[in-house]
């Protein structure tokens with residue numbers, strides 16, 4: 001009999017509510033650990049993010065990407081070291097063996113004043129849209145993502161037997177970037193063309209909001225060589241681990257290859273939230289492990305590889 005592998009779905013509500021029992025919390029910690037070591041991916045329910053807000057965020061994607069190309073280009077991320085703003089279809093190539101990705105994107109992160117800009121840190125570039133159509137919902141959603149990332153990081157470090165206090169420096173001013181994404185319909189038969197080419201995520205943890213019903217995400221399951229589809233279900237987030245966590249935990253928590261093909265018909269919107277920790281932090285899972293690479297150094301190399309840029313050459317301006 002063949003086993004149908006699926007990305008496990010875990011309900012976090014018993015962990016995130018204040019009055020949860022130690023037993024319930026321990027069970028969730030084990031479930032997350034098991035899924036993250038086996039698949040590097042989980043689907044989560046009971047996360048506490050209002051479904052209305054999730055719907056609004058998908059609406060924000062449509063509103064933003066429907067703007068005239070010139071308006072989007074005026075917000076290009078290429079001009080700033082903080083990497084906030086817009087990228088065109090084909091600007092990123094996540095799989096160097098494939099063609100450029102068929103997606104456009106828009107990065108939004110923590111609001112940092114213009115006099116304090118550095119790599120991944122700086123002011124956002126907001127489109128000229130009514131507050132309630134964009135800035136308002138995005139800001140509210142961003143707070144939810146920060147708090148959920150906090151909870152997930154805590155679950156992950158406890159799963160490895162640590163006290164959550166080890167996260168101190170890592171959580172000082174964590175880089176947490178939303179990336180609004182738009183995939184146009186995929187009509188090509190070219191096997192080298194993807195919405196997002198096969199890749200592992202760069203950093204810490206990713207929380208992905210998918211547009212309900214718009215399937216397209218596939219996760220590579222190495223033991224059987226299968227691409228497992230991850231359905232786009234309303235109110236269910238996909239969580240996966242990036243290369244930093246893989247490296248920091250010697251692969252106990254895996255960063256797994258995945259890709260996107262928008263074959264669902266019509267446009268597809270999604271919003272990953274990339275949580276990397278403080279730019280100056282080193283391994284929080286094994287403090288003092290002798291590896292002095294910082295979050296910033298690691299992410300900078302990954303960005304430069306996939307965008308074909310040299311970010312050290314971009315001046316620190318807004």
Ligand SMILES: O=C(O)CCC(=O)C(=O)O
Pocket residue numbers: 179181196201208210216217258259260270271272
């Ligand atoms: O759009 C998706 O479903 C996934 C996007 C993704 O994997 C990424 O941006 O890293």
Ligand SMILES: [Fe+2]
Pocket residue numbers: 199200201258
């Ligand atoms: Fe990804």
